[in-house]
Amino acid sequence: MQLNGSQALIKALEMEGVDTIFGLPGGCILPVYDPLLDSPIRHILVRHEQGAGHMAEGYAHVTGRPGVAMVTSGPAATNIVTPLCDAYIDSIPMVVITGQVPVAAIGTDAFQECDTIGITRSVTKHNELVTSAQDIPRAVREAFHIATTGRPGPVLLDIPKDIVDAKNPNSAMEWEWPDDQSILEGLPGYRPVTKGDPQMIRQAAELILASTRPVIYAGGGILKARAAEALRELAELCDLHVVTTLMARGSFPDDHPLCLGMPGMHGNYTAVTSMQRSDLLIALGSRFDDRVTGRIPDFATEAKIIHVDIDPAEIGKVRRPDVPIVGDCRLVIEELVAVLRGMLADGTTQPDRSMWKQTISGWREKHPLAYKQSEPGDALKPQFVLEQLRDNTPEDCIVASGVGQHQMWTSQYWKFNHPYTFVNSGGLGTMGFAVPAAIGAKVGRPDAMVWAVDGDGCFQMTAQELVTASAERIPVKIAILNNAYLGMVRQWQEMFYEERYSEVYLSPDLPDYKLWAEAMGCVGMRVDSPEEVESAIQKANEIDDRPVVIDFRTDSSEKVFPMVPAGQSNDAIITDPALGEGFVQ
Amino acid sequence: MTTDDATHHLLSVLVENKAGVLARVSGLFARRGFNIISLAVAPTEDARLSRITIAVDAASAPLEQVTKQLFKLINVVEISELAPQDAVERELLLVTVHAPATTRGEVLELVADAAGRILAEGEDRLTLSLDGHPDKLDGFEELLRPYGIIELQRTGRVALPKIDHTPNRLTPAQAS
Numbered sequence: 164m165q166l167n168g169s170q171a172l173i174k175a176l177e178m179e180g181v182d183t184i185f186g187l188p189g190g191c192i193l194p195v196y197d198p199l200l201d202s203p204i205r206h207i208l209v210r211h212e213q214g215a216g217h218m219a220e221g222y223a224h225v226t227g228r229p230g231v232a233m234v235t236s237g238p239a240a241t242n243i244v245t246p247l248c249d250a251y252i253d254s255i256p257m258v259v260i261t262g263q264v265p266v267a268a269i270g271t272d273a274f275q276e277c278d279t280i281g282i283t284r285s286v287t288k289h290n291e292l293v294t295s296a297q298d299i300p301r302a303v304r305e306a307f308h309i310a311t312t313g314r315p316g317p318v319l320l321d322i323p324k325d326i327v328d329a330k331n332p333n334s335a336m337e338w339e340w341p342d343d344q345s346i347l348e349g350l351p352g353y354r355p356v357t358k359g360d361p362q363m364i365r366q367a368a369e370l371i372l373a374s375t376r377p378v379i380y381a382g383g384g385i386l387k388a389r390a391a392e393a394l395r396e397l398a399e400l401c402d403l404h405v406v407t408t409l410m411a412r413g414s415f416p417d418d419h420p421l422c423l424g425m426p427g428m429h430g431n432y433t434a435v436t437s438m439q440r441s442d443l444l445i446a447l448g449s450r451f452d453d454r455v456t457g458r459i460p461d462f463a464t465e466a467k468i469i470h471v472d473i474d475p476a477e478i479g480k481v482r483r484p485d486v487p488i489v490g491d492c493r494l495v496i497e498e499l500v501a502v503l504r505g506m507l508a509d510g511t512t513q514p515d516r517s518m519w520k521q522t523i524s525g526w527r528e529k530h531p532l533a534y535k536q537s538e539p540g541d542a543l544k545p546q547f548v549l550e551q552l553r554d555n556t557p558e559d560c561i562v563a564s565g566v567g568q569h570q571m572w573t574s575q576y577w578k579f580n581h582p583y584t585f586v587n588s589g590g591l592g593t594m595g596f597a598v599p600a601a602i603g604a605k606v607g608r609p610d611a612m613v614w615a616v617d618g619d620g621c622f623q624m625t626a627q628e629l630v631t632a633s634a635e636r637i638p639v640k641i642a643i644l645n646n647a648y649l650g651m652v653r654q655w656q657e658m659f660y661e662e663r664y665s666e667v668y669l670s671p672d673l674p675d676y677k678l679w680a681e682a683m684g685c686v687g688m689r690v691d692s693p694e695e696v697e698s699a700i701q702k703a704n705e706i707d708d709r710p711v712v713i714d715f716r717t718d719s720s721e722k723v724f725p726m727v728p729a730g731q732s733n734d735a736i737i738t739d740p741a742l743g744e745g746f747v748q
Numbered sequence: 749m750t751t752d753d754a755t756h757h758l759l760s761v762l763v764e765n766k767a768g769v770l771a772r773v774s775g776l777f778a779r780r781g782f783n784i785i786s787l788a789v790a791p792t793e794d795a796r797l798s799r800i801t802i803a804v805d806a807a808s809a810p811l812e813q814v815t816k817q818l819f820k821l822i823n824v825v826e827i828s829e830l831a832p833q834d835a836v837e838r839e840l841l842l843v844t845v846h847a848p849a850t851t852r853g854e855v856l857e858l859v860a861d862a863a864g865r866i867l868a869e870g871e872d873r874l875t876l877s878l879d880g881h882p883d884k885l886d887g888f889e890e891l892l893r894p895y896g897i898i899e900l901q902r903t904g905r906v907a908l909p910k911i912d913h914t915p916n917r918l919t920p921a922q923a924s
Contacts, residue, residue, distance in 0.1 A: 280768060350822060352824045
């Protein structure tokens with residue numbers, strides 16, 4: 164079948180099961196937008212290319228399917244670099260297609276030319292400049308294969324205009340869809356290991372059954388591997404407590420008695436301290452990120468480590484494991500459960516862990532997450548808003564967040580009882596992530612209610628995508644925790660820079676968020692007092708034909724606690740000084 | 749046997765012979781802070797593949813991370829570690845050295861001793877070549893230095909495993 168390159172590209176995307184593309188056309192990618200008119204693929208026209216990238220990420224987060232974004236060359240390609248980097252560090256499967264100047268013009272500093280491949284090389288799992296129309300189907304299949312297998316990640320295809328321009332002879336091609344075998348042969352260096360080494364799994368089982376203070380350190384890999392059920396089976400089989408990192412929230416239900424919640428810099432006391440005092444950390448799809456470990460030499464010094472990860476480079480990168488297992492988290496955990504069942508059936512017993520369990524419940528009782536409720540007439544507490552949001556939305560509500568204080572409060576105060584319900588930017592910490600990511604999530608899961616919890620600083624970075632949401636009838640709901648500051652920076656300046664506030668004030672009224680929301684076709688609301696919170700949320704929940712933005716005016720001085728100061732030991736965790744606890748050593 | 753206690757690790761990296769692969773490898777080294785001592789790239793007996801021979805500063809990075817990160821590049825097909833005692837290493841040196849009549853005899857003697865070659869002769873200078881183990885080239889360079897080196901260029905080393913020595917072929921999942 165004779166096709167031109169642009170037809171082949173759209174057909175290849177259809178073959179890959181793509182139902183949605185987030186994008187914005189421009190000169191070089193223009194030819195591809197023509198056959199798109201005849202395709203069943205839905206295109207969401209964004210207002211800025213960064214929005215397309217984060218929407219694709221949000222879509223991928225909640226569906227597990229790769230998000231797809233398509234933008235033109237030059238400035239459009241550079242605008243999508245941030246989402247690529249974000250997806251790379253958080254292992255989000257994504258395929259980005261960028262236009263490029265015609266092959267013959269590459270390297271001549273042509274209009275809207277940039278070295279997209281060079282610029283994105285270090286923020287993609289792989290990228291390719293496709294130089295012949297005939298290569299398009301293969302390149303697309305490879306891109307989806309690479310993005311979704313092994314450790315998932317973003318893949319970029321750079322497509323020169325001449326090979327997709329129907330009027331250019333260079334776009335002529337004979338359609339052929341490559342089979343699995345030819346894709347494998349075309350990637351001789353890419354063979355992700357998914358099955359764990361049985362010997363290592365056996366050793367892991369032995370360590371687990373011998374440990375007295377074990378903790379499962381569950382990371383984002385659990386979600387990527389669709390391993391939440393397997394994780395639950397493992398935890399319940401051996402009565403193991405579980406901490407869920409920022410990227411793993413929801414992978415183990417917060418309401419489960421064995422769940423300790425989030426560890427790390429703003430983790431709760433029990434999660435942080437149980438890891439510190441454990442004698443065995445079972446790291447599943449987690450990467451010993453500095454925000455979790457605190458000062459590395461002081462991290463969980465008595466713990467032996469079992470480290471399961473699909474990316475061999477993560478194993479031993481930060482902490483040398485006693486039992487390294489390269490493999491897919493779900494497959495490895497299932498194997499591990501089988502071995503453990505066998506050993507337990509053969510009469511191996513677990514040591515008495517009642518002391519450890521008592522210690523943990525003692526910590527929980529003594530150091531719950533807490534904040535000081537506002538007095539009548541005082542400013543609204545952000546934590547209160549989150550509690551109200553949590554309690555007035557369906558349990559499987561999807562929540563997206565930006566980056567900063569509001570993100571940490573969301574992780575702390577929401578109850579994540581289902582996987583794939585928390586969408587946020589962990590590794591890169593991309594402010595402005597929430598609005599577009601929530602839109603992408605809602606497109607991927609139109610059946611679910613989607614809220615974004617955003618900061619006023621974050622909101623101003625990507626709010627224009629609410630125009631996209633209004634135009635495309637994507638009814639997301641945005642709760643801005645408007646404290647008039649770059650709150651996390653303000654918190655650091657208060658705590659570590661002697662209250663010298665440098666360039667962190669944003670003003671609560673500029674912009675007027677309600678008017679801005681309305682100008683973008685959303686319903687805008689403003690909430691100042693605790694009494695108004697619930698009814699505003701209820702009202703927002705009832706609106707299903709357009710986006711809603713609520714400007715919650717919150718207390719500027721509220722800080723996120725607990726906190727482990729950057730670069731310090733996790734033992735230096737500070738619970739809220741306002742609650743009279745000060746440093747707990 | 750690994751080269752863990754040596755000052756450098758010598759890696760022989762088989763990559764797909766595609767545009768931009770060298771940039772991926774060198775970009776990775778720059779990004780992760782691995783120092784390259786020398787690097788040589790050339791096609792192999794298989795036209796689809798190229799071989800990159802890299803000497804990595806052992807002090808800058810553990811070998812394990814270097815190889816694991818390299819394996820993450822989609823175009824990297826195979827990595828072998830060549831321990832010095834198990835490999836033959838060669839490098840080529842070109843040098844133009846001062847050699848007026850007064851010292852020319854001595855220089856020619858050095859060239860003859862080292863089994864080097866004279867590529868060009870000028871009135872007061874000679875251009876020479878020498879190939880051999882990098883250590884040998886280091887020594888030759890030192891011997892020539894007092895005579896006045898005008899220009900010098902080395903290629904970076906290439907290496908193959910010695911016959912009867914199996915190279916330490918690494919796999920991505922190798923944990924340590």
